[in-house]
Amino acid sequence: MTLVLTACGGGGFADEAATQADEGGVTEVRVLVNITPNLTQTYWDGLVKTFEDANPGIDVKIEAPTGKGVADTLQQQLAAGNPPDVVETLMVDKTMAPQMLDLTGQPWVKGTPLVEEGSLGGKVYTVGVGEQAQSLVFYNKAAFEKAGISKPPTTYDELSEAMAKLKDSGYLPLRTAGDFVTGLQLLQLSGPARAVSHPQWHQDIGAGRLKAGESMLPHLERYKTWIDKGYVDKNALGVKYADGETGFFSGKSAMYVMGSWFTASVAKAEPDFEVGVFPAPVEKGQSYPGPQGATMAAPYMVLKGTAHKDAALKLVQWLVTDKAAVTSQLQQDGNFRSGYERKFTPLEAEVQKILDEAPSRVAQGEGYGENTLPRGFNSAWNTEVQGLYVGKSPREVATAVDRWVDGRS
Amino acid sequence: MRSTRAGVATAIMVLPATVLYAVMLVVPVGLALYLSLTDWDGFSASPSLVGAANYADLLVDPDLRRSAIVTLLVAAVGTAGLNLLGLGFALLVNGASRANSFFRMVLFYPHVLSALVVGFLWSAILGTTGAVNSFITTRGGEVLPFLSDPTWATITMIAVLVWAGFGVNVVLYLAGLQAVPAALVEAAEIDGATRWQVFRNVTLPALGPSVTVNIVLSLVTLLKTYDLVVSLTAGGPAGQTQTVAYLILWNSFHDARLGFGSAQSVVLMIVTAALAFVVTRLRRRGEMAVHQ
Numbered sequence: 001m002t003l004v005l006t007a008c009g010g011g012g013f014a015d016e017a018a019t020q021a022d023e024g025g026v027t028e029v030r031v032l033v034n035i036t037p038n039l040t041q042t043y044w045d046g047l048v049k050t051f052e053d054a055n056p057g058i059d060v061k062i063e064a065p066t067g068k069g070v071a072d073t074l075q076q077q078l079a080a081g082n083p084p085d086v087v088e089t090l091m092v093d094k095t096m097a098p099q100m101l102d103l104t105g106q107p108w109v110k111g112t113p114l115v116e117e118g119s120l121g122g123k124v125y126t127v128g129v130g131e132q133a134q135s136l137v138f139y140n141k142a143a144f145e146k147a148g149i150s151k152p153p154t155t156y157d158e159l160s161e162a163m164a165k166l167k168d169s170g171y172l173p174l175r176t177a178g179d180f181v182t183g184l185q186l187l188q189l190s191g192p193a194r195a196v197s198h199p200q201w202h203q204d205i206g207a208g209r210l211k212a213g214e215s216m217l218p219h220l221e222r223y224k225t226w227i228d229k230g231y232v233d234k235n236a237l238g239v240k241y242a243d244g245e246t247g248f249f250s251g252k253s254a255m256y257v258m259g260s261w262f263t264a265s266v267a268k269a270e271p272d273f274e275v276g277v278f279p280a281p282v283e284k285g286q287s288y289p290g291p292q293g294a295t296m297a298a299p300y301m302v303l304k305g306t307a308h309k310d311a312a313l314k315l316v317q318w319l320v321t322d323k324a325a326v327t328s329q330l331q332q333d334g335n336f337r338s339g340y341e342r343k344f345t346p347l348e349a350e351v352q353k354i355l356d357e358a359p360s361r362v363a364q365g366e367g368y369g370e371n372t373l374p375r376g377f378n379s380a381w382n383t384e385v386q387g388l389y390v391g392k393s394p395r396e397v398a399t400a401v402d403r404w405v406d407g408r409s
Numbered sequence: 410m411r412s413t414r415a416g417v418a419t420a421i422m423v424l425p426a427t428v429l430y431a432v433m434l435v436v437p438v439g440l441a442l443y444l445s446l447t448d449w450d451g452f453s454a455s456p457s458l459v460g461a462a463n464y465a466d467l468l469v470d471p472d473l474r475r476s477a478i479v480t481l482l483v484a485a486v487g488t489a490g491l492n493l494l495g496l497g498f499a500l501l502v503n504g505a506s507r508a509n510s511f512f513r514m515v516l517f518y519p520h521v522l523s524a525l526v527v528g529f530l531w532s533a534i535l536g537t538t539g540a541v542n543s544f545i546t547t548r549g550g551e552v553l554p555f556l557s558d559p560t561w562a563t564i565t566m567i568a569v570l571v572w573a574g575f576g577v578n579v580v581l582y583l584a585g586l587q588a589v590p591a592a593l594v595e596a597a598e599i600d601g602a603t604r605w606q607v608f609r610n611v612t613l614p615a616l617g618p619s620v621t622v623n624i625v626l627s628l629v630t631l632l633k634t635y636d637l638v639v640s641l642t643a644g645g646p647a648g649q650t651q652t653v654a655y656l657i658l659w660n661s662f663h664d665a666r667l668g669f670g671s672a673q674s675v676v677l678m679i680v681t682a683a684l685a686f687v688v689t690r691l692r693r694r695g696e697m698a699v700h701q
Contacts (some may be wrong), residue, residue, distance in 0.1 A: 068658075068662065074452075075667075078451070078452060079451065095450050095665050098454075178556070178643070178645050178646065179643050179645070235554050235558075236537065236557065237557040237646035237647070238536050238537035238562075238646070240532065240536060243538045247538060375664055376664035383647055386648070390558065390647045390649065400471075407466075
């Protein structure tokens, strides 16, 4: 029913509302944002208050998703003819591009994080506040010490050896979970090596020169051996994302693959052991550290149909360039941006160092901008990778992934 | 003249309901049919017509095949569970007493909870690191894969659906039991019938219409199972507990394939209606045979 009712729109309530607002002398800019435990409605309201105070003619209305997430809500609002002026969290792809304002001509977009990597067809639609490192392995320093591992592994072979030692020392070597975590972790862990082996991975898959599943087969095979050897919990699929984190903080597991936002969780949890972090390993013979998987943090887009283009642009410019606004957002969600100093925890400082030392940034999984796979790839990948836990062979998983991609191409 | 006036009055009285019915049912169904013939992604302003391409894709979609089997399993086993438990408990708490009133409330209570809450609740109880497994592992036992093994997860999902829903069946069967003629029961007892014989030969036949309503309602509800999947298993492990309704929402919004999702909706609607029709006809035939 919801599906169908969303299609009932197509009208033009936005213009009507805008006219009414403008008549009152105040322009209302509606911003659809993602609400998370870190980025609460209260936080967003407080953030934009500074902007409103500096711009008395603009009233910023923060809107939380009414659907399952920002993407669903935006679809429903577009269908109902009532889209917001600005949307946060989503990155442009070919599906969304026709609905978004081309920001290429705006001088302030230059120098914003990953702006070129996120562009589509040479045009900038998405601008962000910072960046998130993806290919990170967080580890329990006490567990490594007890297992006699003096330095973090740099290749997959070393990683497997370290896992064996950790298991012998009584630890679960790698903490995983169900939900979306299973597939995400393997993408994060394999990202740097895959970027070296297949530098044009996304484009090659898009052009039919490479099979996504086939190209990931070595990683799937390695992961399967980890399951068989008990390096990951064979019942991990019954663990929720949040419980996976809690499991790592309990101190019984040694490593947890996750993005840089995990630093905020560590700071909050204050585990009774020291947490370290190292870039995901690479294949033997590849240069370490490899390219770092990176995504834009707090990406913003302006809707093309906005009736308040100037006000919306002014707001987005402020959100991604104003020193205080940027620092606040980085701090709140544990994100990073060169040149914007903020109070770092020791772990965050390590992540910043990893980002600084990474030879390049690469998109992972579904990707963004020009490096985009069909929408839904990450979920399809996750579902198939979970198959390794329930009896599927790596070859079957790879084939299923390729069949999915072929079906969407 | 009089009949014309009566006809106009009838039309006026029927009009509001007709308009509501059209707006709330006919128009959405019509739109779903239209969208199922397009490639709409939910973002573009104007969908393009693609004919029956979405329906052709349905035939070869492995995800749909898998979720259709799961959905039919959930509907069949769940319907049996809901009705057996519903009828059983209705017989137990039938009759006017304070204890029965209390137990009726307790039995109905899970249905009051949102399915999302129920899913998260049971996930916290039955998950790998949940209450039950923590209890087992702290005593040296092995983790039970309630949510991490495909077979276990499917059984768990059906069990939770039944737990959350059978209160409604209890209420419906209780209403049906009020209509069982006391004289018939009494006559059977005087004739020396055992309790089972009374139930089998008097109560159950008299409950025929209630059984039909319960089965059809359970079936239709279970064929649309969505929210509990989201919160309990998220479709996992490895997509093995994805239902058709879950897949429809996933394809439509997550994968931005609203045209394809609409085609799935149309097929689900037709299958649900057909199953409900067949079950009703079969039940009615059975009821008539009993009364003859």
